[in-house]
Amino acid sequence: MSFWERGVGMAKGTTTSLNEAATATGAWQSGANLEDLRSACPFVHYGPLAEAHERGTAVETKWAIYRQTTAPHVEHDLIEAAYAEPHLRALFPFRSHMSLNFSRCTGFPYTHDVPVITPVNGKYRVTWWTTRSPHGPADIGEADDPRDAVALVVAHLPPECGPAVTGTANDLERSDSL
Structure with missing residues (x-):
């Protein structure tokens, strides 16, 4: 069950x-x-x-889980750089296909309107998660350092991207349309 x-x-x-x-x-x-x-x-x-x-502390707890994990597939420098940025620390972090993603809600389906960071060959590729081009996720840029990748994400945050809310992307879309 x-x-x-x-x-x-x-x-x-x-x-x-x-x-x-x-x-x-x-x-x-x-x-x-x-x-x-x-x-x-x-x-x-x-x-x-x-x-x-x-309890309503899912965002803080998820960040704590990522910051404390010893899992080899989690890049700690990237997690720490994202956590150090207040705009991103307020969003719900999640990992998918080796990428660090951020959602404006805490439930699935998550929002996909915040750029994604993917470590690739010692660099950090920043892309849109959603398909913004007919060929898949559109590149925003590449950075040599996790802090620079985080800065790229912050520069491309959607307007009024506030703290993550309880619920799903569908719930958020309904409330945004009201």
Whole structure:
């Protein structure tokens, strides 16, 4: 079972008991928080990021996870350079295909209107995530240093690109159109 809320996989669990599944579904649909869900259904599990989403601190927690990871595929100099920039630190960071991305919302689908940084052969390629040309993502530029790549992203932020909000890109589009 998967328990989703506002574009975020909050918890999951496996059971062969129809009664346990019904209890978990009922609890989740009636608005139980993560702790109450796990208390009622011990087969359900969740992590610190789900707890952060529930508390409203998902952006800060996701940055902390990236800054503390020892995973070899995460480029720490790039993470630190992006984190040092207040405009980017206010956005929800996520990684996809070795690129560091930033979203104006905390749930999936994410926004894709902020440039992306991809480390390539010791350099940092900055592109638009969305297709801005018929041939794929459009290049913005290349930098030798992560700080310069971050500066390119900041120079191309969409107007009024404020802190990430709870919800999905679809939610944001609906609120922007109102």
